[in-house]
Amino acid sequence: MVERAEGTRITMNQNSDIKTWYIKNFETFENNLNGESTKPIHQIRREAISNFSKLNFPTNHDEEWRFTSISPILKFNFELGERVDLKTSQIKKYLFKEIKGNILVFVNGYFSPSLSIIKKYSDGIKVGSISEEIKNNSSIINQHLGKYANYREQIFTALSTAFTIDGAFIYIPDNKIIEEPVQVLFITSSFGKKIISQPRNLYVAGKNSQATIIERYVSLDEGVYFSNVVTEIIAGENSKFEHIKLQEESSSSFHISRTEVDQERASNFTSYSISFGGEIARHDINSRFNDEGGECSLNGLYLIRGNQLYDTHSLIDHAKPFCNSHENYKGILDDNSRGVFNGKVIVRRNAQKTNAFQENKNIILSSGALVNTKPQLEIFADDVKCSHGATIGQLNEDSMFYLKSRGIGEEKAKAILIHAFASDVVKTINVEEVKKYLEEILEKRFNK
Amino acid sequence: MLEIKNLHASIEGKEILKGINFKVNAGEVHAIMGPNGSGKSTLAQVLAGRKEYEVTKGEVVFEGKNLLELSPEDRAREGIFLAFQYPVEIPGVSNTNLLKTALNEIRRYRGLEQLDAMEFLTHLKKKTKLVEMDQALLSRAVNDGFSGGEKKRNEILQMAVLEPKLSILDETDSGLDIDALRIVANGVNKLKSHERATVVVTHYQRLLNYIVPDFVHVLYNGKIVKSGGKELAFELEEKGYDWLKEQKELV
Numbered sequence A: 001m002v003e004r005a006e007g008t009r010i011t012m013n014q015n016s017d018i019k020t021w022y023i024k025n026f027e028t029f030e031n032n033l034n035g036e037s038t039k040p041i042h043q044i045r046r047e048a049i050s051n052f053s054k055l056n057f058p059t060n061h062d063e064e065w066r067f068t069s070i071s072p073i074l075k076f077n078f079e080l081g082e083r084v085d086l087k088t089s090q091i092k093k094y095l096f097k098e099i100k101g102n103i104l105v106f107v108n109g110y111f112s113p114s115l116s117i118i119k120k121y122s123d124g125i126k127v128g129s130i131s132e133e134i135k136n137n138s139s140i141i142n143q144h145l146g147k148y149a150n151y152r153e154q155i156f157t158a159l160s161t162a163f164t165i166d167g168a169f170i171y172i173p174d175n176k177i178i179e180e181p182v183q184v185l186f187i188t189s190s191f192g193k194k195i196i197s198q199p200r201n202l203y204v205a206g207k208n209s210q211a212t213i214i215e216r217y218v219s220l221d222e223g224v225y226f227s228n229v230v231t232e233i234i235a236g237e238n239s240k241f242e243h244i245k246l247q248e249e250s251s252s253s254f255h256i257s258r259t260e261v262d263q264e265r266a267s268n269f270t271s272y273s274i275s276f277g278g279e280i281a282r283h284d285i286n287s288r289f290n291d292e293g294g295e296c297s298l299n300g301l302y303l304i305r306g307n308q309l310y311d312t313h314s315l316i317d318h319a320k321p322f323c324n325s326h327e328n329y330k331g332i333l334d335d336n337s338r339g340v341f342n343g344k345v346i347v348r349r350n351a352q353k354t355n356a357f358q359e360n361k362n363i364i365l366s367s368g369a370l371v372n373t374k375p376q377l378e379i380f381a382d383d384v385k386c387s388h389g390a391t392i393g394q395l396n397e398d399s400m401f402y403l404k405s406r407g408i409g410e411e412k413a414k415a416i417l418i419h420a421f422a423s424d425v426v427k428t429i430n431v432e433e434v435k436k437y438l439e440e441i442l443e444k445r446f447n448k
Numbered sequence B: 001m002l003e004i005k006n007l008h009a010s011i012e013g014k015e016i017l018k019g020i021n022f023k024v025n026a027g028e029v030h031a032i033m034g035p036n037g038s039g040k041s042t043l044a045q046v047l048a049g050r051k052e053y054e055v056t057k058g059e060v061v062f063e064g065k066n067l068l069e070l071s072p073e074d075r076a077r078e079g080i081f082l083a084f085q086y087p088v089e090i091p092g093v094s095n096t097n098l099l100k101t102a103l104n105e106i107r108r109y110r111g112l113e114q115l116d117a118m119e120f121l122t123h124l125k126k127k128t129k130l131v132e133m134d135q136a137l138l139s140r141a142v143n144d145g146f147s148g149g150e151k152k153r154n155e156i157l158q159m160a161v162l163e164p165k166l167s168i169l170d171e172t173d174s175g176l177d178i179d180a181l182r183i184v185a186n187g188v189n190k191l192k193s194h195e196r197a198t199v200v201v202t203h204y205q206r207l208l209n210y211i212v213p214d215f216v217h218v219l220y221n222g223k224i225v226k227s228g229g230k231e232l233a234f235e236l237e238e239k240g241y242d243w244l245k246e247q248k249e250l251v
């Protein structure tokens, strides 16, 4: 793609034109908010749009965006999406029907009560939408929203924050458990319109609480649209929180997403970031240990082809001692796709007895595919155990021949080996339905 | 069943097989012996279709078909099985899954019905018993962390499950303890029939006490320099290969 190759040459014009476009859109957005502009959240929105106007979209000259050119995203004047009514039958296939828990459905970024299933809780658990919480002047929103995701320096986060309108909201009070995984479905139905939707999620898990969230991003049509996602997660003391993100957007869409995790004492946070979709998809996932004894496990699987680009930037901040982090990302790249992995681990000066393990392995199925992988360990404490490894390779020739010599054909042999490669990420997923689904995808993709 | 004529093969420009002539009929057992590096494994791998080896001359006909034109998987489907000298470890792929996929792929090629999970397990159980293999190894990843002997036994299990027409066993006996040797030989013998043939590559006459060959061939420097009956194995055990080398140099 020409745009990608010339990514370093985003003109200032393009940069400022598109900024002007979003700023103008903000005015319309603000005017349509009616009474809401008196709420505290609106001060944050305004601050964010003012930051946005001062910041510049990154180019390949920015270290954090060296291999990912966003100039294709800046080519389009994306408009705010409209509220669309969909039928249950249209979205059924994106839900795991065996999972009987809460279901939150968002269409073009707006909560759809009619498509959602929300259980009634008498013990203070809240599963719902950000828009509803804003309307009700929720103290949790005022306390947490925008406090973790940096909208002062990150332009996409500033953009998201400025346009904060809706997203998933989950609050689990101390000592409570949401038994069944919550399904959060973001579905785009653009009808050929170039729309932007900016899901804004907030998950707050109290002391000793537990929950699993499955977040899924899909679209009804193969359109060009832009999802700009920000998710803030607060894992309270001794909580156990699992976040599974399935990014299956249209292959001509753009998906920029930031997940910020705040980990309190002895909290246990697990993330799976599974990425199949998008022409350009980027996930920034940052977790910070705010107290001792935390566990953080970041897992990823990206399976891309064509001209897709997938970029992971992770940061695990060992700000406190006695914490363990474990990161395992695997990539399978076909055709001319490109992968970027940047895994940063900071072990701060007093963070003794830290264990940090990181691995990024990639399989390249075609000579046109490319991966840039970079582990980045910054260790300032001395009593720590840290390791990292990155590999980029092809399918093992000896294994291929061995399988073929048993009568297994080329495609099937490939599928078996790819499945095996991905399996140590997939098999650790605790939600059986998701595991099965991913295995099916792997199987279908390579087993023609 | 198998006829090899004047087969030349090289790897990275280096000629390893320098004119092999060799014929195997159904029902026969052939042993190939020969010093290290003489080309025994190369021959086995060429027959299985390893593409790193380039066949520069000669022909191989298997059951009336030009073997060299077939892909490795089609050779297996036609009924050739190679027990590797160094079985490959494949983490993440279960032994059972490999066997089931392989068997069904072969059956599909032959126009046979696919075995369902139950039918396959029954078949597998029978064969596992035959090679006296530990059930626990079935659910483990293919050869992953297997001991040397377990890997060899696993090759024989695969052979037993896939029931090939022509089995080529490349030093399946090396690294086996006495009991395992007997078991492996037993597996081979049980499979023996008028329609099947076996080629065993070995360094030791000992195996041939269990798997009695109809013919013994000596491969030396890429050529078969001597063929005989099973007594040739004893002769080699006794005299080594030097006398053959000398003889050859005289020719």
Ligand SMILES: Nc1ncnc2c1ncn2[C@@H]1O[C@H](COP(=O)(O)OP(=O)(O)OP(=O)(O)O)[C@@H](O)[C@H]1O
Pocket: B011, B012, B014, B016, B034, B035, B036, B037, B038, B039, B040, B041, B042, B043, B085
């Ligand atoms: N990839 C390769 N590159 C270069 N030479 C090779 C390669 N593979 C095999 N050879 C050479 O080919 C020759 C024959 O090897 P082969 O493995 O066929 O011997 P062998 O008869 O099976 O020996 P052994 O009894 O030790 O198993 C050896 O000299 C070996 O070094």
Ligand SMILES: [Mg+2]
Pocket: B040, B041, B042, B085, B170, B171
């Ligand atoms: Mg050998």
